Structures are given as structure tokens and as C-alpha cells.
Amino acid sequence: MKSTILAGALLAFATATSVHAQAIKLADVAELSGGGATVGTNWKNGIDLAIEEINAKGGVLGRKLEVTHADSQSNPGVARAQVQKALDAEPYVLLGPGYSGSVKVTAPLAAEAGIAQIMGGEAAELTQAGNKFLFRTSFGQQSSMPKVAKYIHDDMKAKSVAVVWVNNDFGRGGRDVVVKELDRLGSKVVADLSTEAGQADFAADVGKIKAANPDAVFVYLNEEESARILKELKRQGVTAPLMGETTLIGQKVIELAGDAANGARGHVGLTTDAPVDLIKAFRDRFAKKYNYVPDHNGLKGYLAVYMVKATTDKMGKVDSKAFADTLHGLTVKAADEPGILMDVTFSDTGDIDRQSFLVEVVEGKQVVKQVLPKVR
Amino acid sequence: MSNLFDLLVAGLATGAIYALVAVGFTLLWQTSQTINFAQGEFVMLPAFLMLAAMHAGAPFWLAIILGILLSMILLGLAFKMLLVDPMMRHGVLPLAIATMALAIGIKEAVKQFFSAEASPFPSIVPTGDIAILGHNVSLQSIGVLVLAILAVFGLTALLNRTSLGHQMQAAAQNPTVARIIGVPVERMILLTFLINAFLVALASLLITPIYLAKFTSGEVLGQAAFIAAIVGGFNQVRGAIAGGLLIGVLDNLAAAYISTQYRAAVPMIFLIAVILFRPQGLLGRAEERTV
Numbered sequence: 001m002k003s004t005i006l007a008g009a010l011l012a013f014a015t016a017t018s019v020h021a022q023a024i025k026l027a028d029v030a031e032l033s034g035g036g037a038t039v040g041t042n043w044k045n046g047i048d049l050a051i052e053e054i055n056a057k058g059g060v061l062g063r064k065l066e067v068t069h070a071d072s073q074s075n076p077g078v079a080r081a082q083v084q085k086a087l088d089a090e091p092y093v094l095l096g097p098g099y100s101g102s103v104k105v106t107a108p109l110a111a112e113a114g115i116a117q118i119m120g121g122e123a124a125e126l127t128q129a130g131n132k133f134l135f136r137t138s139f140g141q142q143s144s145m146p147k148v149a150k151y152i153h154d155d156m157k158a159k160s161v162a163v164v165w166v167n168n169d170f171g172r173g174g175r176d177v178v179v180k181e182l183d184r185l186g187s188k189v190v191a192d193l194s195t196e197a198g199q200a201d202f203a204a205d206v207g208k209i210k211a212a213n214p215d216a217v218f219v220y221l222n223e224e225e226s227a228r229i230l231k232e233l234k235r236q237g238v239t240a241p242l243m244g245e246t247t248l249i250g251q252k253v254i255e256l257a258g259d260a261a262n263g264a265r266g267h268v269g270l271t272t273d274a275p276v277d278l279i280k281a282f283r284d285r286f287a288k289k290y291n292y293v294p295d296h297n298g299l300k301g302y303l304a305v306y307m308v309k310a311t312t313d314k315m316g317k318v319d320s321k322a323f324a325d326t327l328h329g330l331t332v333k334a335a336d337e338p339g340i341l342m343d344v345t346f347s348d349t350g351d352i353d354r355q356s357f358l359v360e361v362v363e364g365k366q367v368v369k370q371v372l373p374k375v376r
Numbered sequence: 377m378s379n380l381f382d383l384l385v386a387g388l389a390t391g392a393i394y395a396l397v398a399v400g401f402t403l404l405w406q407t408s409q410t411i412n413f414a415q416g417e418f419v420m421l422p423a424f425l426m427l428a429a430m431h432a433g434a435p436f437w438l439a440i441i442l443g444i445l446l447s448m449i450l451l452g453l454a455f456k457m458l459l460v461d462p463m464m465r466h467g468v469l470p471l472a473i474a475t476m477a478l479a480i481g482i483k484e485a486v487k488q489f490f491s492a493e494a495s496p497f498p499s500i501v502p503t504g505d506i507a508i509l510g511h512n513v514s515l516q517s518i519g520v521l522v523l524a525i526l527a528v529f530g531l532t533a534l535l536n537r538t539s540l541g542h543q544m545q546a547a548a549q550n551p552t553v554a555r556i557i558g559v560p561v562e563r564m565i566l567l568t569f570l571i572n573a574f575l576v577a578l579a580s581l582l583i584t585p586i587y588l589a590k591f592t593s594g595e596v597l598g599q600a601a602f603i604a605a606i607v608g609g610f611n612q613v614r615g616a617i618a619g620g621l622l623i624g625v626l627d628n629l630a631a632a633y634i635s636t637q638y639r640a641a642v643p644m645i646f647l648i649a650v651i652l653f654r655p656q657g658l659l660g661r662a663e664e665r666t667v
Contacts, residue, residue, distance in 0.1 A: 034492065036492075037492060038492075038493065167637065193636045194636050194637040195636060196639070196640055198592065198593075198595070198596050200390070200583075200586055200587045200596070201386060201387075201390050201586075201627070201628065203382060203383060203386035203387075203628060204383055204386075204628045204629075204631035204632040204636065204639070205631065205636055207379055207382060207383060207632055208632065208636070223494075224494045224588055224590065227494075227588070228586070228588070235505065235514055236382070236512075237512070252493065252494075255496060256494060256496050256588060258496070
């Protein structure tokens with residue numbers, strides 16, 4: 001009898017030790033090659049940096065984090081295959097992809113497997129399909145556009161607004177929300193101009209803006225088209241203030257548009273230029289490790305891992321099935337978990353709420369002009 | 377209401393580029409029955425060759441010369457000898473498909489070796505405006521228009537007013553008879569390929585400051601130029617020029633006076649109308665099948 005008890009105790013101890021030492025496995029599928037290579041590489045590096053930091057401090061609940069990276073080749077079809085492969089290995093949480101199109105086709109797989117997916121996509125529709133396992137790392141359009149509309153109405157004092165948007169899922173999604181919000185606030189949309197992806201000649205579009213004589217222009221195009229329209233707006237002497245999102249005032253746009261980008265303003269959910277000490281420290285650590293300054297995708301990848309840590313700490317156990325339920329409605333304060341960088345609240349749909357920034361291009365550089373508070 | 381004059385100038389400038397590229401379609405078709413579906417990528421590549429030369433330390437003027445020369449070697453000589461000549465004996469369709477494959481190959485190569493992201497490209501025409509008839513017109517638009525018109529006039533003069541041009545026309549119209557009267561037909565065909573390569577390199581130089589250097593920038597351009605060539609007349613240089621200018625202006629006017637949302641549809645509708653009611657193109661010559 002004694003020997004049986006002893007054997008049982010030994011077995012229990014051995015199992016406990018084994019569980020204690022077993023690493024928590026995360027799977028990442030990102031755009032490591034192809035058109036989105038910059039996005040995916042930043043995202044991956046952010047993840048690796050966060051895991052290195054967390055493991056150096058003893059891991060999560062005493063267990064180390066491990067991640068496998070797979071390349072979606074910036075292709076939704078490949079992303080779907082890679083996500084299926086990753087899910088077959090039963091990870092604790094799935095990270096990525098970054099492209100909304102890839103997220104759209106992979107989210108049902110993760111939901112079916114009951115695995116939480118923390119991704120980088122920003123299209124509004126992603127979190128509106130009732131998927132209970134999908135979480136953002138940055139604002140969706142339904143979170144950012146109300147802030148943009150509020151700024152145009154309250155701060156720019158614009159009673160009339162011209163809205164220029166790119167005719168794809170991204171552009172249409174943003175346009176629909178901002179037009180609705182402007183209407184609600186009482187700013188009139190005097191020109192509503194759809195443009196094509198890859199469009200080179202904006203003479204006619206800018207001519208229409210000029211004719212509408214708005215108090216402000218909201219520009220929501222991809223980065224290259226943003227650069228082209230900025231040049232044309234300058235050439236045709238449009239003096240109304242320009243407002244946009246990250247795609248209007250990003251570093252690439254500034255490089256492509258040159259002087260024409262000066263004065264453009266944009267709402268930015270995440271930027272490494274933010275006047276937040278924790279973000280500055282992150283930027284320095286990232287630059288030290290990888291020898292370059294990350295864009296917002298580096299921040300997203302980093303935050304994704306700290307979302308895993310904060311949620312697991314909250315649960316007090318590693319339970320992939322309970323993970324999504326715990327993250328819904330969770331508020332994480334940067335004071336409690338510095339890796340989360342800014343106070344953040346996750347909604348029941350997987351959207352996030354946190355402070356953001358109003359950036360203006362001044363002499364070819366992004367300058368943060370205002371910190372916009374959390375909505376709730 | 378948008379300013380008609382501004383729209384016309386901008387449309388003509390874009391149309392002039394389409395015309396340069398569309399002329400290449402007609403030249404290759406007339407001399408060697410080649411439909412080059414990589415023509416858009418042929419416009420995209422020279423800009424990257426020039427950028428590569430500049431990254432290697434060459435000043436802009438030298439990069440332009442090197443870019444044009446390299447384009448003539450790669451997109452003229454090598455294209456003809458390594459792709460068109462071996463494929464031609466299999467017929468027009470395999471050759472057309474081979475040029476589609478070439479287009480994909482060029483795009484992927486540029487993406488792989490350069491970058492998937494757009495790069496700025498310096499303009500040979502100074503930026504700024506000039507007052508014409510009381511309107512501020514972009515110097516860049518005027519410069520593009522003037523240079524493209526000069527190139528087209530130069531080409532027309534070469535074809536119509538020189539012995540070399542007459543030989544090229546003879547080789548295009550009836551190669552057998554041309555050979556009998558001593559025209560070096562093969563050399564004339566090669567010359568056509570070299571001229572096409574020069575024109576696309578020039579188009580690349582003019583349009584890339586506006587379109588930006590990106591591996592996909594040839595897609596839109598190639599499609600617009602192809603439509604222009606069909607609308608104007610695939611077998612006439614003057615047709616391609618007219619088609620290019622027309623499509624450029626039509627696109628801008630459609631955006632301003634019809635709808636920005638349907639601007640891309642208007643040239644397509646026009647194309648369908650031309651194919652239905654005047655299949656040889658507005659200035660083209662009706663061709664009859666020999667069998």
C-alpha cells in the first residue's frame with residue numbers, strides 16, 4: 001500500500017514538473033515575403049522581441065513562450081493553408097496575419113478550432129461577422145473614423161467636407177463610417193469622390209474638390225495614391241486643410257510626395273513617435289535589437305504577445321478554450337503590464353479602445369500634435 | 377464644374393504617354409505580327425534600370441542614357457532574339473502567351489531584386505506651373521506632352537521621309553517583295569524592336585515621376601495603351617497616336633463630368649463600341665484574311 005502511494009505521489013510530482021516546464025506554444029502566420037513583407041517582418045520582429053523579454057523575466061505563469069513563424073507570402077490562399085497547418089499543431093493562441101484579406105479567409109478556421117486569433121487587420125468588417133475568437137491589435141475603421149470625424153468637426157471647425165476614397169474594401173469601409181459620422185455631427189459632405197486603386201491622374205478629382213470649395217478634405221487612399229493626390233492638390237492650389245489616416249501621413253507617403261505632404265494631418269492609432277515613455281523605450285529596444293526603427297506593425301506584433309500574457313495572467317491558468325472569453329471585455333493598464341504600452345480595453349467583438357494620436361507632417365517629418373483619449 | 381482647359385491638358389499629357397506605348401503595339405504588329413502583352417512591363421522596367429544606375433552612383437543624365445541603352449539591348453535585341461524569333465515559328469497565339477509569361481517574369485524579378493514598394497523617381501521636367509491663356513498649367517504636363525509629341529513626330533518623319541523608313545514600311549507591308557528588291561527585312565524588323573524599346577524607355581522616363589516606380593505600374597499603362605491601339609487602329613501608327621490621346625482625354629473628362637466612380641468603365645464602353653461598329657479602329661485599315 002505504502003509503495004503504491006509513493007509511486008502515485010512520484011507520478012503526480014513528475015507530471016506537475018513536466019507541465020510546469022512545458023512551454024506555451026504560439027503560432028504566427030505573417031506576410032514574411034511578397035508585397036506585405038515589410039508588414040510581416042515588423043510584426044514578426046515585434047513578436048520575437050516581446051517573447052524574449054517575457055521569457056527573460058520567467059515566462060507566463062512560470063512557463064516559457066515559444067513561437068513558430070510561417071510565411072503567408074502575402075497571399076490569402078497560402079495564409080489559409082499555413083493557418084490550417086498551424087492549427088493542426090494545437091497552439092495556445094494564433095497570431096496574425098496582418099493583411100485584412102488574409103485574416104478574412106483564416107478567421108473561420110481558428111474559430112472552428114476554438115483558438116483565439118490575435119491579428120493585425122484593420123478592415124471594419126473583420127470584427128462585425130460575429131466571430132468570438134478574433135481580436136485586433138489596432139483600431140478597426142469603426143473605432144478610428146469616429147475620432148477622425150470628431151476632429152474634423154470640432155477642431156478643424158469644418159462645416160463642409162470633401163471625402164476622397166479608394167474604391168476597394170478598405171476605402172469603402174472607411175468612407176461609409178466617416179460619412180455617417182460627419183453627417184451625425186452636422187458637417188456636410190459636399191464632394192464624395194471614389195477613386196481607383198493604382199490611379200495615377202488626379203487632375204479631375206482635385207478639380208472637383210476645388211469646385212466644391214470645402215472647409216476640409218478627408219483623403220482615404222492607399223499610400224502611393226495618397227502621394228499622387230497630395231502633389232495634385234498642391235499643384236492646383238487647394239488650401240483647405242487635409243485630414244486622413246496613417247495612409248496619408250506615413251513615412252513612405254512623405255518620401256514619395258515630398259513638400260506636398262507638409263501640412264497634411266492624420267489620425268494614427270499606433271506610432272513609434274508617440275509621446276509615451278513606454279513606446280519610446282520599446283522603440284529603443286527594438287532599434288537596438290534589429291538595427292532599424294519599426295513601423296506600427298512592429299508595435300502590433302509586440303502588443304499581440306503581451307495580450308496573450310495579460311489574458312493568461314488574468315485567468316491564472318493556461319487554457320486556450322477560456323482565453324477568448326477572458327479577453328472579451330478585459331481592460332489592461334500599462335501601469336500593471338508595461339508591455340501593453342498604453343491602457344487598452346477589448347470589446348465583446350474583439351475591437352480595442354485606447355488613446356490615439358493626431359499627427360501633422362511638418363517639414364517632411366511626422367509631428368504628434370495631439371493625443372486623442374480613449375472613447376470609453 | 378471642373379476646369380475644362382486643365383482637364384484637357386492633363387488628359388492630353390497622359391494620352392501622349394499612352395500614344396507612345398500604343399505606337400509600340402502597332403510597330404511590332406505591323407512588322408512581325410507580334411502582340412506584346414508585356415508592353416506595360418516594358419515601360420515599367422527602364423525606370424528601375426535608371427534607378428539601379430543612380431543607386432550605383434551614376435548622375436541622373438548618365439542613368440537616363442544607360443537606362444535607354446540597356447532597355448534597347450534587353451527589351452529590343454534580347455526580346456526579339458530570345459523570345460520572339462524562337463516562338464514565332466509556332467504562331468501568333470503561342471507568342472502572345474509567351475509575352476504574357478514574360479510580363480509576369482519581369483514584374484516578379486523587379487519585385488524580388490528591387491522592392492515591392494513604390495520608389496520616387498526624379499522628373500526631367502521641372503516642377504511648377506506656367507500660365508497659358510490665363511490658366512495655371514503644370515510644367516510637367518506640358519513637358520510630357522511636348523516630348524511625347526516630338527518623339528512621335530520624329531518617328532513619323534523617320535518612317536515617311538527617310539530611305540530607312542521606306543525600307544521599314546516595305547518590310548512591314550510585303551516582306552517577300554521587299555526581299556526581292558534588296559531590303560534587308562530581318563534588319564528592318566530588328567530596328568522596329570529597337571525603336572519600340574527606345575519609345576518605352578522614353579515613356580518610362582516621362583511617366584514614372586507621376587506613376588512612381590513600382591513593379592505593378594505597367595499593368596494599368598499596358599492595358600490603357602492596348603485599348604488605345606485598338607481604338608485608334610492596331611495597324612496604323614497614326615491610329616495609335618490618336619487612340620492614345622483620345623483615351624487620355626476621355627478618361628479625365630469622364631471623371632469630371634460623368635462620375636469618378638465609373639471613369640474606368642468609359643474607355644471600356646468606348647472600346648466595345650469601336651469593336652462593334654468599326655473593328656479596324658478609328659483610323660485603322662481593314663485587313664482581310666488570306667485563307
